[in-house]
Amino acid sequence: MSTLRALARAQALAAGVAQPVATVRHLHLSPRPLVLVPLAMAGEANAPLAMLVGAAPDETRLLIVPQPRNRDQRFAFAAELAAVLLPYLDGHRGATEAVAVDRGRDVRHRYVDAPQLLVPNPAGITFLRLLGRATRFRRTDGEHPVHPSVPLLGRWLTFFAERAEHPGSSALVAMTDALTLHWATGQSAVEDLHLPALLGWIDPPAGHTGAEAAALAEDPARCPPAGPATDPEFDNRWLAPAIAAYAAAEADPAARAAAYAELERLLRDQLAPTWELMWRGVGLLRALPPGARVEGRWAGDRDAFTGYAEHLDAGGGPQPRRDGAVAAAQRLHRLERALTSCAVQRAYDDPLVMAEHRLAGEAFVGEVTLADPKRVDDSGKRPVLRPRIQLVTTEPVLVPVGAVLYSPTRPAQKARVVFVTPAADGKTEVVLELSGGMGRGLAAAPGSVPEAGERLCYTTLSEAFLPPATFPTAEETPRCPSRRPPTTPRPQLRS
Amino acid sequence: MTSSEQRLAAIRGGVPARRHNARTIAALTGNPGCTRRAVLDGAGVDKPKLAERIGFPARFGQSRFAITRGNAFEAQLKADGGVELLRLVAERLGVPPGDRADWTDLGADDLADRQRRSREVLAAAVPAGPDEPAALFDHPLLGLDVAGRRVYLEPDLVAARLAGRFHVVEIKSFPVIDGQADPGKVAAAAIQSAVYVLALRELLTAEGHDPELVSHDVVLVCPRDFANQPVASLLDVRKQLLVLRRQLDRMARIDALLAAVPEDFTADLTAEPATLAAALSTVEARYAPDCLAACELAYFCRHEAREQTAALGRPVREALGGVPTVPEVLALATGERTPEPEQAEAAALLRAAARLRAEALGLPA
Numbered sequence: 001m002s003t004l005r006a007l008a009r010a011q012a013l014a015a016g017v018a019q020p021v022a023t024v025r026h027l028h029l030s031p032r033p034l035v036l037v038p039l040a041m042a043g044e045a046n047a048p049l050a051m052l053v054g055a056a057p058d059e060t061r062l063l064i065v066p067q068p069r070n071r072d073q074r075f076a077f078a079a080e081l082a083a084v085l086l087p088y089l090d091g092h093r094g095a096t097e098a099v100a101v102d103r104g105r106d107v108r109h110r111y112v113d114a115p116q117l118l119v120p121n122p123a124g125i126t127f128l129r130l131l132g133r134a135t136r137f138r139r140t141d142g143e144h145p146v147h148p149s150v151p152l153l154g155r156w157l158t159f160f161a162e163r164a165e166h167p168g169s170s171a172l173v174a175m176t177d178a179l180t181l182h183w184a185t186g187q188s189a190v191e192d193l194h195l196p197a198l199l200g201w202i203d204p205p206a207g208h209t210g211a212e213a214a215a216l217a218e219d220p221a222r223c224p225p226a227g228p229a230t231d232p233e234f235d236n237r238w239l240a241p242a243i244a245a246y247a248a249a250e251a252d253p254a255a256r257a258a259a260y261a262e263l264e265r266l267l268r269d270q271l272a273p274t275w276e277l278m279w280r281g282v283g284l285l286r287a288l289p290p291g292a293r294v295e296g297r298w299a300g301d302r303d304a305f306t307g308y309a310e311h312l313d314a315g316g317g318p319q320p321r322r323d324g325a326v327a328a329a330q331r332l333h334r335l336e337r338a339l340t341s342c343a344v345q346r347a348y349d350d351p352l353v354m355a356e357h358r359l360a361g362e363a364f365v366g367e368v369t370l371a372d373p374k375r376v377d378d379s380g381k382r383p384v385l386r387p388r389i390q391l392v393t394t395e396p397v398l399v400p401v402g403a404v405l406y407s408p409t410r411p412a413q414k415a416r417v418v419f420v421t422p423a424a425d426g427k428t429e430v431v432l433e434l435s436g437g438m439g440r441g442l443a444a445a446p447g448s449v450p451e452a453g454e455r456l457c458y459t460t461l462s463e464a465f466l467p468p469a470t471f472p473t474a475e476e477t478p479r480c481p482s483r484r485p486p487t488t489p490r491p492q493l494r495s
Numbered sequence: 496m497t498s499s500e501q502r503l504a505a506i507r508g509g510v511p512a513r514r515h516n517a518r519t520i521a522a523l524t525g526n527p528g529c530t531r532r533a534v535l536d537g538a539g540v541d542k543p544k545l546a547e548r549i550g551f552p553a554r555f556g557q558s559r560f561a562i563t564r565g566n567a568f569e570a571q572l573k574a575d576g577g578v579e580l581l582r583l584v585a586e587r588l589g590v591p592p593g594d595r596a597d598w599t600d601l602g603a604d605d606l607a608d609r610q611r612r613s614r615e616v617l618a619a620a621v622p623a624g625p626d627e628p629a630a631l632f633d634h635p636l637l638g639l640d641v642a643g644r645r646v647y648l649e650p651d652l653v654a655a656r657l658a659g660r661f662h663v664v665e666i667k668s669f670p671v672i673d674g675q676a677d678p679g680k681v682a683a684a685a686i687q688s689a690v691y692v693l694a695l696r697e698l699l700t701a702e703g704h705d706p707e708l709v710s711h712d713v714v715l716v717c718p719r720d721f722a723n724q725p726v727a728s729l730l731d732v733r734k735q736l737l738v739l740r741r742q743l744d745r746m747a748r749i750d751a752l753l754a755a756v757p758e759d760f761t762a763d764l765t766a767e768p769a770t771l772a773a774a775l776s777t778v779e780a781r782y783a784p785d786c787l788a789a790c791e792l793a794y795f796c797r798h799e800a801r802e803q804t805a806a807l808g809r810p811v812r813e814a815l816g817g818v819p820t821v822p823e824v825l826a827l828a829t830g831e832r833t834p835e836p837e838q839a840e841a842a843a844l845l846r847a848a849a850r851l852r853a854e855a856l857g858l859p860a
């Protein structure tokens with residue numbers, strides 16, 4: 001937790017409403033995201049109970065499993081979900097664009113759009129991951145055949161769940177994660193996992209403070225949980241009798257239809273409030289202008305989608321149960337790289353995120369007081385253009401002489417620290433020597449060298465070591481997810 | 496009755512102490528620094544009722560689906576006299592199950608009887624060497640001292656004697672999928688199992704045996720993947736044992752805890768809610784968001800702590816330089832308040848943070 005974000009929480013508490021921690025949107029939002037609100041049966045291993053799914057607020061489909069312990073009904077549910085999800089995915093396999101690869105010696109194609117799945121919370125992502133695991137190995141022949149769409153659904157859900165682990169990916173997003181990336185509430189991170197409470201803070205109803213709205217949202221009788229876990233009270237009081245009534249009506253078609261309708265009504269009532277909240281969340285996020293580098297990360301999602309669709313077209317098999325050691329190490333490396341790159345990109349896109357780095361001494365903002373755009377260094381074999389600028393800043397400058405800095409406004413230009421000199425009033429003068437990003441020749445292209453009077457941010461954060469937009473293969477795509485891998489040590493199962 | 500016991504009884508308002516179980520004892524480790532909780536739990540106050548009485552009911556309901564499922568899985572595992580269970584456990588421990596296994600059910604109607612039998616049978620069965628036949632003991636009754644009171648544990652656990660040691664076997668109905676389980680559930684199972692390990696070790700010690708004959712490796716048996724097939728995993732609970740030991744020791748010094756509690760403190764459920772709430776406020780608490788999942792008083796304590804930075808989570812409090820309350824944080828950040836000497840560094844950071852936030856948001860600093 002950065003001090004800046006922590007302060008935003010304190011301010012939110014005092015103001016009674018969530019405070020922004022971003023000035024731009026750091027994720028891609030599809031015009032038609034597929035929203036999924038799942039419920040699972042308590043006590044079972046990820047047994048689906050119900051789901052609301054659809055790509056627009058008024059396009060809800062309710063899927064229910066009247067007897068969640070019945071395996072045939074579980075797979076029937078999977079087939080129904082597949083009947084919604086697979087056409088949605090196919091809808092994004094239209095136009096493609098050519099992307100140069102291998103330094104322009106080759107091209108490959110990727111879809112110009114990609115699907116986006118939204119769930120209420122991280123537990124929703126886990127639900128989809130486990131549903132993917134439960135279905136991707138299913139056989140369509142043999143003793144317990146399933147509908148051919150079921151294993152396909154499993155592969156796609158697994159694909160999305162894996163993407164969700166990559167910092168910066170927008171392929172499968174938990175709404176609570178998306179919102180907390182942009183707003184700080186006056187409650188703790190654990191409490192932010194409850195979507196109704198979180199939205200209570202961000203967008204409290206008129207006449208209520210965020211704290212009051214959140215407190216109301218915590219009462220399951222007033223506001224059902226956002227799943228996948230159900231409210232135990234609901235289970236005991238309403239769901240159990242309704243499931244029993246359905247089971248008891250086996251022989252009587254009319255009674256069975258009535259029992260089914262009652263179950264549908266109960267479950268829809270539990271899901272509908274979360275459905276509304278999901279779209280309210282979408283609306284709040286849409287109102288933010290996208291960050292400049294969001295599109296680049298989304299291109300990574302489009303690459304991955306294209307790659308996986310091709311894999312399946314070519315008859316590719318399901319993802320393994322567990323990664324081998326090498327694959328796991330490679331994956332971890334990719335995740336770490338993506339995490340770093342995504343953090344840098346967010347800082348470049350958003351002054352409020354960069355402010356966190358300024359506070360940590362990794363960046364400062366100053367005003368250009370002197371500029372020598374024509375300076376040429378002729379001490380080497382060939383003369384080279386090396387303009388120098390001087391900035392004056394009121395911020396502490398913790399970078400050493402010789403360090404290489406970058407400015408988000410001129411990311412291709414390197415700025416080497418030449419002098420750091422304390423000046424009057426606690427200010428600091430910094431002299432930087434520039435290279436790159438000025439065109440060819442010994443004269444800088446117009447506007448490529450900062451001029452006196454410009455206010456600029458310089459940072460040690462560099463985009464450079466990850467070449468943007470060059471994705472060698474879909475497999476090698478630097479993927480950027482929004483969820484960080486858990487870091488808390490937990491007791492380990494040994495088997 | 497000692498004076499401490501009398502005081503604890505008075506705090507409860509004369510009603511019998513609430514019975515502890517492995518789950519409530521495990522929960523004691525949740526917020527070990529909290530005096531309020533240590534005193535209430537030490538006295539055996541019915542915290543769920545107390546929370547309800549003061550208008551902050553806890554939400555720890557359990558779905559009957561989960562209960563049914565848990566019972567069904569356990570029954571399935573024990574259905575064949577433990578043959579399959581023993582095979583699983585032995586295989587996980589890497590020992591041959593042997594062709595003969597004893598299954599002793601220590602369950603009985605009479606509590607005292609059961610306690611005596613558990614003690615006798617388990618003491619007599621103390622592992623003597625690796626070559627003995629395997630043995631399983633179901634429904635033992637174990638005891639632990641919590642704040643000077645004897646607490647009886649009725650685990651549905653099985654203690655297995657295999658390869659010269661006792662192992663606690665814990666049956667849980669959450670799934671292990673591709674070798675992975677819900678980390679929160681595994682953590683809860685680990686600390687609960689540690690309670691049993693500790694109790695079993697104390698039983699052996701009391702009977703003059705080496706407590707280390709009880710392994711710190713607990714065998715956790717769960718359904719595998721999405722089916723009902725059981726799978727056994729090992730859980731090393733050494734860390735949990737340490738934490739538990741430390742907290743039980745602290746509660747054993749109940750006199751010291753009571754010294755920090757006002758003489759007239761009461762949690763008598765018949766008292767007026769306002770009286771109860773006021774009384775609670777006189778005993779120091781240490782609310783953290785983790786309390787929400789661990790202590791029935793959490794909503795009350797959260798309300799009380801609402802201006803404290805700790806209520807926003809430990810990382811937030813730390814990032815705010817440890818400044819205890821939100822109004823102080825904001826006053827330091829705006830410079831309205833002159834920092835105490837030891838707050839100077841935190842105050843400078845907060846002022847810089849406030850200035851940077853205002854600048855980036857285009858607000859007046």
Ligand code: SF4
Pocket residue numbers: 526529530531532780781782783786790791792793794796
């Ligand atoms: S909820 Fe209150 S009494 Fe319980 S542990 Fe937390 S602070 Fe202590």
